Amino acid sequence: MTLSVGYAQSVITPSLERPVFLAGFGRNRRAASVHDDLYARALALRAHDVAVIVVAADLIGLARHEIQTIERVVQEQAPAAQLIVAATHTHHGPDTLGLWGPDAMTRGVDAHYVAQLQQTLATTALQAYQQLQPVSLRIASTQVTGIARNARNPAITDEELSCLQFVDVETRRPLATLLVYPCHPEVLWDDNPHISSDYLCSMRRTVEYSTGAPCMGMVGALGGMMTPAMPGNRFEDAERMGVILGEAALTALAETAPQNVDAIDYRRHLFATPLTNPLFQMAMQAGLLTGQLNADGSLTTEASLLSIGDAAIFFMPGEVLPQLGLAYKTTLRAAGARHAVLIGLANDELGYILPAEEFVYPDNPFEPGDHYEESMSVGVEIGSALTAALDALLHNHHAIRRIEHE
Ligand SMILES: [Zn+2]
DSSP, X not given: OOOEEEEEEXXXXXXXXXXXXXXXXXXOOBOOEESSOOEEEEEEEEETTEEEEEEEESSSOOOHHHHHHHHHHHHHHOTTEEEEEEEOOOSSSBOSSSSOSXXXXXXXXXXXXXXXXXXXXXXXXXXHHTTOEEEEEEEEEEEOOSSEEESSOTTOOOOEEEEEEEEETTTOOEEEEEEEEOSOSOSSOTTOOEEOOTHHHHHHHHHHHHHSSOEEEEEOSOTTTEEEOOXXXXXXXXXXXXXXXXXXXHHXXXXXXXXXXXXXXXXXXXXXXXXXOHHHHHHHHXXXXXXXXXXXXXEEEEEEEEEETTEEEEEOSSEEOHHHHHHHHHHHHHTTOSEEEXXXXXXOOOBEEOOGGGOOOOSSTTSOGGGHHHHTBSOTTHHHHHHHHHHHHHHTSSOBSOOOOO
């Protein structure tokens, strides 16, 4: 038996009949209109008894406990399937974490929207799972330079676009394309009040026009601080960036022959890491951030690894800085992967994930200066913990095949 893939998508744009607080820059940014719809795009993969559904959601991020709720619903209907929900981290969508409400003490999250969202994500994942059909796979990695920069440390950038395209086994007609690029979707800046997926919109559309098949976009190690380097912050700049990425993907994929994939491997690793950032502790006490800490003040999160064809895809629970991300790619290649793919904000959003040696908590986290990322990170230990998680996944220590929900 060979690899089968299914695809489905749903619009998750919030209704503007209720106030929508945009997430990602400052507080109290109210959405004025919808420029382009937000989506949940789901890709189900199955080979033999391994089944994984990857959902990309045009949102700032989702906390792990909420994704676990969705996975439970999915597994009621598809017990064999495991779920990955990764946010695209758009900064022009609704607050789904809680930090961007009207004032410092009020969540920006609309509970009614989130309840609907959870249902839609579960339904979309299951729809993808019902569409499974045998595929071959094209994988390409290509450098796309000049459109993104590292604002924290300009010397270290990751500009690799990872492309996976699933094609019909017989006709080789594309069925779905998955693109991953490590850059914040924030060409449009903090004065933009219109809902949008930023550069992802035209990136997906460019590929879809050319292939006649759906395209989903995800983000890699975009932390600290991979940001667009376009000439302006207008919609035409966001659109241009997406077109550049989409065309680069089409070119790279056109030069790549499809491979048959007989098996996939998927492993998850749960781990605990201390929550030491006083800002996050306060936000939890104030009820802005949700979730449960362990008795010792740590939080439990997860990372996972999908091996498919000659690619290894590492799913990471937040915004990994490129210096760590590049090291992870080297590790994956050393372990035998021809294509090393990183997907961030997957099954959790813990904020920035920095290398410990670079972590300096600012004296005043409200005025963090050059250490903004530290003020939006769970703490100094998360980088080493994630590195250890990748090691455990590669060497199969304490890795698990699936999470049993109570
Ligand atoms: Zn960010």
